[in-house]
Amino acid sequence: DVKVTQSSRYLVKRTGEKVFLECVQDMDHENMFWYRQDPGLGLRLIYFSYDVKMKEKGDIPEGYSVSREKKERFSLILESASTNQTSMYLCASSLNRGVYEKLFFGSGTQLSVL
Amino acid sequence: GQQLNQSPQSMFIQEGEDVSMNCTSSSIFNTWLWYKQDPGEGPVLLIALYKAGELTSNGRLTAQFGITRKDSFLNISASIPSDVGIYFCAGQLHNYGQNFVFGPGTRLSVLP
Numbered sequence: 001d002v003k004v005t006q007s008s009r010y011l012v013k014r015t016g017e018k019v020f021l022e023c024v025q026d027m028d029h030e031n032m033f034w035y036r037q038d039p040g041l042g043l044r045l046i047y048f049s050y051d052v053k054m055k056e057k058g059d060i061p062e063g064y065s066v067s068r069e070k071k072e073r074f075s076l077i078l079e080s081a082s083t084n085q086t087s088m089y090l091c092a093s094s095l096n097r098g099v100y101e102k103l104f105f106g107s108g109t110q111l112s113v114l
Numbered sequence: 115g116q117q118l119n120q121s122p123q124s125m126f127i128q129e130g131e132d133v134s135m136n137c138t139s140s141s142i143f144n145t146w147l148w149y150k151q152d153p154g155e156g157p158v159l160l161i162a163l164y165k166a167g168e169l170t171s172n173g174r175l176t177a178q179f180g181i182t183r184k185d186s187f188l189n190i191s192a193s194i195p196s197d198v199g200i201y202f203c204a205g206q207l208h209n210y211g212q213n214f215v216f217g218p219g220t221r222l223s224v225l226p
Contacts, residue, residue: 042217043216102159
C-alpha cells in the first residue's frame with residue numbers, strides 16, 4: 001500500500017512564526033497535494049505539484065508556499081503563521097496525471113496557532 | 115472551488131443495520147473515490163470507481179458509479195461499532211485534470 005507520512009501529528013506555534021509541514025510518500029508518485037480541512041468547509045486545496053520543482057496554486061494559496069526539491073517530499077511553509085491558519089493539514093499523493101487516479105492521504109497535522 | 119453534495123449530513127443507526135449515503139453533482143466525473151476518516155486522522159481510501167454503472171465491493175462496503183456519471187452511492191451492510199466515522203466522497207472531474215473535488219462528508223454513528 002502507498003504510504004504518505006506527515007512529520008508531525010500535532011503542532012502548536014505562535015503568531016508570526018515560520019512553520020514547516022513536511023510530507024513524504026514512498027511510492028514514487030508524481031503528484032503531491034496539500035489540503036486544509038476545517039469544520040463546515042471541507043477539504044480545500046492549498047497547493048499541488050506535478051513534478052520536482054514544479055508547483056501550482058490551489059484554491060486557497062494565500063499565506064502559504066511550498067517546496068518540492070525531491071520527488072518523494074513536498075513541504076508546506078507558512079511564512080508568518082496567523083491564528084486563521086489553525087487547521088488540520090492533509091498531504092496527499094497520486095501516481096501521475098492520468099484521468100483514473102487514486103488519491104492517498106497522510107494522517108494529517110493538526111496545527112494550532114496561538 | 116467546487117464541492118459535491120453529500121447526503122445525509124449525519125445518521126444514527128443501530129448496530130447491524132444497513133447504511134446508504136450518496137454524492138451528487140451537476141458535473142460529469144471520470145472517477146469517484148470513497149473515504150472514511152476517523153477523528154484526528156487522515157482519510158483512508160475505501161473504494162475507487164472508474165466507469166459509469168460500475169458496482170464495486172470492499173468487504174461489507176459496496177459503492178456504485180452512477181449511470182449519469184454525476185453521482186455515486188455507498189452502502190454499508192450489517193454495521194458494526196468500528197464503522198463510526200465520517201465518510202466522504204471525492205470526484206475527479208471529466209476535464210479538470212488531476213484535481214479532485216470533495217463532498218462535505220456524512221457523519222455515521224452506530225448505536226450498540
